[in-house]
Amino acid sequence: MKVAHVITGLGVGGAEVQLRLLLRELVGVRCEVVALTNAGEVAEGIRADGVGVTDLGMRGNRDLGVVPRLVRFIRAGRFDVVHTHLYRACVYGRVAARLAGVRAVVATEHSLGDSQIEGRPLGAGTRALYRATERLGAGTAAVSTTVAERLRDWGVPADRIHLVPNGIDPAPFRFDPAVRAAARRRLGLGRADYVVAGVGRLVPGKRFDRLVRAVAANPGTYLLLAGAGPERGNVLRIAAQSGAADRVRIVGDADGGPGVPAVLAAADLFVSPSAEEAFGLAVVEALAAGLPVLYAACPAIEDLPPQDAPGACRTGGSAEEIAAAIGRQRAAGPVRLAVPAAVGHYHIAHTADRVMDLYATALASARKK
Structure with missing residues (x-):
């Protein structure tokens, strides 16, 4: 199985460090990481672990030129699954994966709060864009029961939400x-x-x-x-x-x-x-x-x-x-x-097991379609 992980950036942060830990545990999966912007300190660590990282050089939230670049990356890599992380990467990544012909697309929702998502206010536009692009994927992994409940409150169907708690290496x-x-x-x-x-x-x-x-x-x-x-x-x-x-x-x-x-x-x-x-x-x-x-x-x-x-x-x-x-x-x-x-x-090995189950479900769904 070959998986592309699309993430907004790779500066030091909880979601970024969590991705690095997860990559180490996905045994038997060939992974590559693409950052829309800021392939920073965590990117260096991921590369040191032997996983390729590409920086697409996105210039801002509305740099639509990143979509064709991401489509080309996904097509060239012939990926079986696209896994997106963080709001901007989820929005652009789901669209690009669909355009590239990959239907096994999953997302991890790392940072959904009551009033904000990754520091940006949860306005009507943010919610609408999130819900519209969420439907393009096979499902969304919520890192906690709290996040799963927030997704349901947003109108994401319960059968599209999968509980995959974060993990650590103790x-x-x-x-x-x-x-x-x-x-x-x-x-x-x-x-x-x-x-x-x-x-x-x-x-x-x-x-x-x-x-x-x-x-x-x-x-x-x-x-x-x-x-x-x-x-x-x-x-x-x-x-x-x-x-x-x-x-x-x-x-x-x-x-x-x-x-x-x-x-x-x-x-x-x-x-x-x-x-x-x-x-x-x-x-x-x-x-x-x-x-x-x-x-x-x-x-x-x-x-x-x-x-x-x-x-x-x-x-x-x-x-x-x-x-x-x-x-x-x-x-x-x-x-x-x-x-x-x-x-x-919350051991990272348990997180990886659940992610692998999610990939299998997404691939099975994609084959039916």
Whole structure:
């Protein structure tokens, strides 16, 4: 089987990293990836894994010239299945696949919120275009029950929606005291310092500004943010204005800092302040690292029985509520928890199995037509 994965871009983000993990698990499938634009840092990793990546150089949301380029790519590759990821790639990818003669087209809906999709408001036009192009595919994979319910509310027929939760490889996140000590030394943190971690794109919707204010309200508490994005400058300004500039560090692979597993190893608590998530992958990664977790919204946890993630606790989303929750957690003392059942439930191998089932269903449907 030969599969083309079409994605909007390959900068660092949850959907992009999820695609790289999935590609490693699709045994017996020949895959190629095409990015409409911005074949960035994750593209380099995918290429290093041995999978080809093509950048179509799309100049903007309305660059219709990308369609014939994508049609030529799909035809030349003689793909059996086209798998699209993220809104723009789903819209253009479904159209291009149909024009290229490929009917086995599936999509993964990574980022559908109540009021926005990938940061863009959910206006009538956005909804209409989504529904119209969704019908051109064989079905849509929802990364959580929450996203599946949102798709149904949009009018996507239930029999076209397939639950395929995101997954992680737990191994890199397994707690290692030596990694913790090395990361703390590198970041200038003492052994006894209390450290909060946050992970994600530095964009307004993630509400890291509130987390900075919450940490600033807890004297002696440090914050490590692993991520990049347009809000970086604003986050650092808020840290300075709050008197916590020396206690807030933005780190990541891109600037030569420690990666996410090392950041989580260095931390004592993980906080996700985002009000709207489609899944909440970073929370699952934190649980795999044995961290207690505070979250404002996380379908990955909310879709499971409470006993599957006993270390995760929902908190209010205001800076004051987050600050109080951090204070209570710190008062209880640093703790490393046993890895909960939720982590095994969301293993990337299970995700790959469901994706393979979806490909088989799409191919069978295409043959009938």
